[in-house]
Amino acid sequence: MQDPPRPAAARAVQSCKDAGIDVKMMTGDHPRTAAAIAAAVGLDGNSTVGGLLTGTDVEGLTGDELSRAVNTxxxxxRVTPQQKLRLIGLLQDSxxxxxxxxxxVNDAPALRQADVGVAMGGSGTEVAKEAADIVLTDDNFATIEAAVEEGRN
Incomplete structure (x- = not known):
């Protein structure tokens, strides 16, 4: 079984990077699955260069180590909802x-903690939509890229 990213996702990720937006992926998925999806959309999910951290890695790092790691x-x-909250908090602290x-449902705490929570309106749960600031009716990351571009104009 495979649930590949949408064709426009890689272009949208690259446009975000070109605009100075640092795109990261936090998922409960297996590291190999996450790395494959990351590669497909143009993110560096190579665990050999520190591009990928697991929930176990997150738990094993001290506060200062994790503060540095979350930025790189x-x-x-394989991160838990609690770990997502911690990572978001560290990014905000920096x-x-x-x-x-x-x-x-597991994304709701992170959606609430983020400065801007964006829920998927088609496939998303009601809990995620209630926790979010914005609901994407088309479930498409490219819509975020378009919104940022429009907002910056």
């Missing part, structure tokens, strides 16, 4: 404005 890693796999996308 691109993909976080001065980042954090937008978080999600669709499930």
């Amino acid at each position: 890693a691109t993909v976080f796999a 001065g980042h404005i954090v937008a978080m996308t999600g669709d499930g």
